[in-house]
Amino acid sequence: MENQTTSNLSDAVVQEAPPRSRPRWGRVLAWVALMTLLVIVFLQLRRTQEGPVQVGQAAPIFPLTTFDGQNYNLADLKGKVVVVNFWASWCKPCEQEAADLESAWQFYKPRGDVVFLGVDYVDTEPEAKAYLQKFNITYPNGPDLRGRASQAYRIGGVPETYIIDRNGKLAYVQIGPFSSLSNIRAVIDPVVGK
Amino acid sequence: MRANPISRGRLFPAHKLWLVALLALAAVLSVTIVAVAQDSTPRPVTDDQVNAVARGLYCPVCENIPLDVCPTTACAQWRELIRVKLAQGWTGVQIKQYFVDQYGDRVLATPPARGLNWLVYVVPPAAILAGVYILYRAFQTWRKPVLAIPPVASTQGEPTTIDNQYIVRIEEELKKR
Numbered sequence: 001m002e003n004q005t006t007s008n009l010s011d012a013v014v015q016e017a018p019p020r021s022r023p024r025w026g027r028v029l030a031w032v033a034l035m036t037l038l039v040i041v042f043l044q045l046r047r048t049q050e051g052p053v054q055v056g057q058a059a060p061i062f063p064l065t066t067f068d069g070q071n072y073n074l075a076d077l078k079g080k081v082v083v084v085n086f087w088a089s090w091c092k093p094c095e096q097e098a099a100d101l102e103s104a105w106q107f108y109k110p111r112g113d114v115v116f117l118g119v120d121y122v123d124t125e126p127e128a129k130a131y132l133q134k135f136n137i138t139y140p141n142g143p144d145l146r147g148r149a150s151q152a153y154r155i156g157g158v159p160e161t162y163i164i165d166r167n168g169k170l171a172y173v174q175i176g177p178f179s180s181l182s183n184i185r186a187v188i189d190p191v192v193g194k
Numbered sequence: 195m196r197a198n199p200i201s202r203g204r205l206f207p208a209h210k211l212w213l214v215a216l217l218a219l220a221a222v223l224s225v226t227i228v229a230v231a232q233d234s235t236p237r238p239v240t241d242d243q244v245n246a247v248a249r250g251l252y253c254p255v256c257e258n259i260p261l262d263v264c265p266t267t268a269c270a271q272w273r274e275l276i277r278v279k280l281a282q283g284w285t286g287v288q289i290k291q292y293f294v295d296q297y298g299d300r301v302l303a304t305p306p307a308r309g310l311n312w313l314v315y316v317v318p319p320a321a322i323l324a325g326v327y328i329l330y331r332a333f334q335t336w337r338k339p340v341l342a343i344p345p346v347a348s349t350q351g352e353p354t355t356i357d358n359q360y361i362v363r364i365e366e367e368l369k370k371r
Contacts, residue, residue, distance in 0.1 A: 030324065037317060040310065090267040096307050122297060124271045146298040149252060 052154050055173060059084075059164040060152035064117055067129060068140040072117060074164070081171075081192050082164040083116045086144070086155050088123045089131035094159045097177040097184075098135035101161075102183040105139040113166075114192060119144045121158050165191050230268045239280040247276050247286045251293055261302065 059082075061074040074082060085101060087094040101116070108114035118141035120128045122130060125143065132141055144150050153162060156175070163172040171191040178184045248261035253272055256264045261272055272293075279289045293301050305311040 033320075037313070040313065088268065090271060096222060122268060124275045126275075127271050143296065146294075147300065148298075151298075 011185060034116055038047065044180065052156065052160070052175070053152075053162070055170050057170050059147075059168055059170045060160065061168075062149040064119065064140070064142045064147070064149065066140045067120075067132070070140060072115075072140060072142075074168070077115055078168050079113075079166050080180065081114045081166060081188065082160045083114065084119060084149075084153075084164065085116070086119045086121050086130075086150060086153070086158050086160045088121045088158045089127040090123065091158045093177045095135070097103060097159060097179075098137060100129075100140070100178055100181045100184055102135060102137050103181045104188065107181075107185070108188065108192070109139075111192075115148050116140070118142070119149050121150050121155070122147070149158075163188060163191050206304060237281055237283070239277045242279055244273055244277045247280070247289050248273050250286075250290060251301050252303060254300055 051139040059074065064072045067074070074084075083104075087098070101118075105116045108116075115137035118132075118137065118139060120141060120143045123143065128141075128143065131137075153160070159174075159177050161174040161178065162170060163174075172187045174187065195294045245262040251261040251272070252259070253261055253264055253266070255268050256266050259269075261269055267358065276289055279292065284292075299306055299311075305314055307315055
């Protein structure tokens with residue numbers, strides 16, 4: 001009886017306000033916005049975590065305008081083996097392989113079915129040209145305008161070299177510099193011979 | 195009989211006036227050309243001027259380090275390029291646009307408001323507003339039990355509180371027994 005009285009008193013004193021009807025459309029909109037944001041964040045994170053393009057995948061296509069104004073596009077080079085080398089004038093490891101890459105180009109050039117493309121990553125043109133001159137590099141080289149090529153290949157640094165087979169598929173990835181001319185030939189020869 | 199022009203107050207005869215005008219024009223033109231030529235010569239550029247532009251740029255190689263304090267060779271080359279462009283008379287805006295054209299939007303300290311970049315400008319204020327709204331609603335809910343009780347005058351004329359009211363009601367109930 002006493003308990004009941006106390007309970008009644010409590011009920012009388014602490015009166016909960018009647019629940020207000022909240023706008024349902026507002027909640028729906030908030031949830032939709034939140035989910036959209038999460039999806040975008042997830043997709044961006046997945047893209048950054050993907051790592052470099054894998055061997056066997058289709059090689060990303062990019063246009064390259066060389067320092068002397070010639071235009072190249074990977075889409076036009078199907079049927080040829082393409083060696084794409086990312087480099088920069090400020091990159092010391094790039095200097096280790098520069099002469100060997102030029103020697104390899106001189107070796108394969110007469111065949112006509114192997115193309116070397118140098119992509120100059122985050123560099124300034126005067127220094128890049130001086131670098132090319134210093135190592136007597138004659139194969140086509142051009143700047144990575146707006147970072148399109150490096151972003152398409154998701155490179156992690158320079159030097160990196162991607163060898164693309166005649167079908168436009170990635171056949172080999174070299175992270176870091178080649179150690180010698182024989183090292184370069186050892187990875188290009190099997191792709192050319194296929 | 196024709197009057198002598200000099201006797202009528204003219205300093206030069208008509209054909210000589212043309213000559214004087216041409217000489218004056220040539221003098222003005224030569225001064226202008228010299229001024230323009232001097233303007234196109236490279237001007238000395240201070241480190242402060244270079245850093246003022248570099249502060250708004252980021253080299254993609256060195257993430258999260260502004261170009262003006264970045265110690266790498268790549269950044270030093272970029273700063274030297276800024277110095278060359280400034281010496282050629284380029285403005286800071288033109289130089290930044292050059293870097294964007296060469297290396298992409300990611301070199302800018304503040305991303306341009308287009309595409310997904312809009313999220314950078316929209317999401318934080320929206321999140322803050324949503325947080326304020328949630329807090330407002332929460333405070334409202336916490337205060338409701340107090341606001342729901344109508345003010346009751348004390349029997350002794352003192353200011354009442356919930357506890358006082360509660361005690362008064364208990365005493366009244368006990369007296370009834």
